[in-house]
Amino acid sequence: MAEHSRFxxxxxxxxxxxxxxxxLGGDYAIGVALNLLMWIALTQSWVVLSAMTGYVSLGHxxxxxxxxxxxxxxxxxxxxxxxxxxxGAATGLLALLVGYPCLRVRGPYFVILTFGLAELVKFVxxxxxxxxxxxxxxxxxxxxxxxxxxxxxxxxxxxxxxxWFVRRSRFGAGLRAIRENEEAxxxxxxxxxxxxxxxFALSAIVPGMVGAAMVLRTTYFEPLDLFNPITSFTIVxxxxxxxxxxxxxxxxxxxxxxxxxxxxxxxxxxxxxxxxGGLLVAFxxxxxxxxxxxxxxxxxxxx
Amino acid sequence: xxxxxxxxxxxxxxxxxxVDAMDMTVDxxxxxxxxxxxxxxxxxxFALIAGNLRPSAGxxxxxxxxxxxxxxxxxxxxxxxxAFQIVRPFAGLSVLENVAVASLFGAGRERSIRxxxxxxxxxxxxxxxxxxxxDPAGTLTLAGRKRLEIARALATRPRLLLLDEVxxxxxxxxxxxxxxxxxxxxxxxxxxxxxxEHVMRALMRLCERLVVxxxxxxxxxxxxxxxxxxxxxxxxxxxxARE
Ligand SMILES: Nc1ncnc2c1ncn2[C@@H]1O[C@H](COP(=O)(O)OP(=O)(O)OP(=O)(O)O)[C@@H](O)[C@H]1O
Ligand SMILES: [Mg+2]
Numbered sequence: 001m002a003e004h005s006r007f008x009x010x011x012x013x014x015x016x017x018x019x020x021x022x023x024l025g026g027d028y029a030i031g032v033a034l035n036l037l038m039w040i041a042l043t044q045s046w047v048v049l050s051a052m053t054g055y056v057s058l059g060h061x062x063x064x065x066x067x068x069x070x071x072x073x074x075x076x077x078x079x080x081x082x083x084x085x086x087x088g089a090a091t092g093l094l095a096l097l098v099g100y101p102c103l104r105v106r107g108p109y110f111v112i113l114t115f116g117l118a119e120l121v122k123f124v125x126x127x128x129x130x131x132x133x134x135x136x137x138x139x140x141x142x143x144x145x146x147x148x149x150x151x152x153x154x155x156x157x158x159x160x161x162x163x164w165f166v167r168r169s170r171f172g173a174g175l176r177a178i179r180e181n182e183e184a185x186x187x188x189x190x191x192x193x194x195x196x197x198x199x200f201a202l203s204a205i206v207p208g209m210v211g212a213a214m215v216l217r218t219t220y221f222e223p224l225d226l227f228n229p230i231t232s233f234t235i236v237x238x239x240x241x242x243x244x245x246x247x248x249x250x251x252x253x254x255x256x257x258x259x260x261x262x263x264x265x266x267x268x269x270x271x272x273x274x275x276x277g278g279l280l281v282a283f284x285x286x287x288x289x290x291x292x293x294x295x296x297x298x299x300x301x302x303x
Numbered sequence: 304x305x306x307x308x309x310x311x312x313x314x315x316x317x318x319x320x321x322v323d324a325m326d327m328t329v330d331x332x333x334x335x336x337x338x339x340x341x342x343x344x345x346x347x348x349f350a351l352i353a354g355n356l357r358p359s360a361g362x363x364x365x366x367x368x369x370x371x372x373x374x375x376x377x378x379x380x381x382x383x384x385x386a387f388q389i390v391r392p393f394a395g396l397s398v399l400e401n402v403a404v405a406s407l408f409g410a411g412r413e414r415s416i417r418x419x420x421x422x423x424x425x426x427x428x429x430x431x432x433x434x435x436x437x438d439p440a441g442t443l444t445l446a447g448r449k450r451l452e453i454a455r456a457l458a459t460r461p462r463l464l465l466l467d468e469v470x471x472x473x474x475x476x477x478x479x480x481x482x483x484x485x486x487x488x489x490x491x492x493x494x495x496x497x498x499x500e501h502v503m504r505a506l507m508r509l510c511e512r513l514v515v516x517x518x519x520x521x522x523x524x525x526x527x528x529x530x531x532x533x534x535x536x537x538x539x540x541x542x543x544a545r546e
Contacts, residue, residue: 176395
């Protein structure tokens with residue numbers, strides 16, 4: 001219980017500090033913090049599915065994009081916050097629908113399937129838009145940057161809380177058992193099919209809501225950007241660099257990535273991708289437990 | 304009434320008949336031994352009972368209720384636990400976490416993590432693994448992993464325990480310890496047990512009744528000394544040695 005109180009206190013301090021950013025900083029600072037919060041929210045959600053069950057999704061951009069699309073369809077008829085909730089419900093439902101067939105395959109097949117699914121949904125949306133005679137929608141009169149920022153801050157906090165409590169729950173114990181050995185898990189009484197689908201749905205809701213909020217940052221809806229597979233790759237990269245199946249990993253990973261983006265993207269954009277790729281290889285081979293694993297080992301050694 | 308009852312249970316893999324029209328009963332409170340040469344179909348029979356495989360023929364009843372075709376998690380919740388021949392530890396989790404998961408699910412379905420860990424620790428003490436509780440399960444030796452299989456199965460609070468060669472690969476001293484442990488666990492938890500073993504000494508010590516499988520067919524059943532003298536059994540084993 002002391003562990004929970006310490007966590008919640010730390011989270012409250014972090015949220016309060018971030019909440020000051022729009023008051024104290026300019027648009028640039030808000031943009032950087034927003035970017036950081038977005039990646040934290042997306043990667044925490046991914047961890048609930050992929051780090052805990054071992055079913056690695058390479059298609060989480062589908063939920064980001066689908067949430068954005070839900071926002072586009074609601075735009076103008078529902079209030080901003082309500083549209084965000086609708087988007088989360090829609091992507092959770094989407095995951096429930098596709099989860100059962102997808103989660104029947106394991107390992108590399110699941111990875112490819114999630115990637116394929118994301119591409120499939122992207123092209124469906126593009127074609128639906130074309131059939132509707134829409135070629136890129138303009139979204140005028142949406143919320144301001146600060147408002148988007150606060151929504152994403154809340155979503156990041158929610159995603160952190162979800163990961164924390166799932167990781168320490170009976171449900172989370174079941175998910176981690178599935179990751180370690182699925183046949184043993186089901187023989188010990190775990191309803192593996194149901195648990196996997198629930199984890200999938202749970203990991204889809206926040207990304208849908210984040211997509212819904214982020215699409216309004218620009219005033220233009222472009223499916224190719226919102227269903228960009230780079231988003232999925234980045235989530236997996238952050239999770240690998242951060243390491244582990246708990247809250248700290250995505251936070252370390254996202255901090256690291258955003259720092260890299262700020263240092264390199266602006267000055268040497270051509271080196272950025274090379275360096276990111278190189279780092280990823282280095283982490284997979286040399287630091288498989290990620291920054292979180294190293295920090296934990298260092299703390300343990302220090303006593 | 305018998306606790307477990309198999310009637311005409313069969314399973315084929317393509318052309319291979321692994322288990323053929325098997326009839327078998329297990330009575331409440333007994334330790335039944337299952338023996339047979341390699342490939343006789345013993346493990347397949349456990350997989351059919353535990354729900355890991357569906358039978359292609361026949362029916363299985365547990366406490367009078369049909370369980371064939373049920374998923375493994377359902378079967379386990381009804382009170383049947385299986386320790387795998389090829390151990391399947393949750394290698395990345397600690398020894399304690401391995402057993403706590405079993406306590407959280409299984410037939411016991413403990414709701415609180417803390418109580419599940421307490422249960423798990425007690426079970427680990429019973430199987431002699433409590434001093435390794437905090438270590439990753441992947442660091443255990445084979446003997447340790449076999450004990451972990453038993454501990455996990457036990458932590459699901461079963462009535463019927465299926466032990467598949469939990470003594471294979473152990474030293475004679477470890478076998479003696481394991482035998483004593485199984486007998487103690489049975490008494491303490493009021494278990495009914497089916498054991499698969501190749502070690503005849505172990506079966507003699509544990510069981511009052513043995514069933515012998517050969518090419519998926521039950522060729523003999525009886526007390527250990529009857530079985531040891533049964534010509535069909537001797538032929539099945541010696542026949543294999545000559546191959
Ligand atoms: N999943 C499977 N697919 C195909 N054939 C299988 C499968 N499982 C078992 N078999 C075959 O069924 C037969 C029985 O195998 P099983 O593992 O049940 O034997 P066993 O009595 O447990 O042997 P051992 O003493 O070596 O453990 C063997 O011929 C085996 O090759
Ligand atoms: Mg076997």
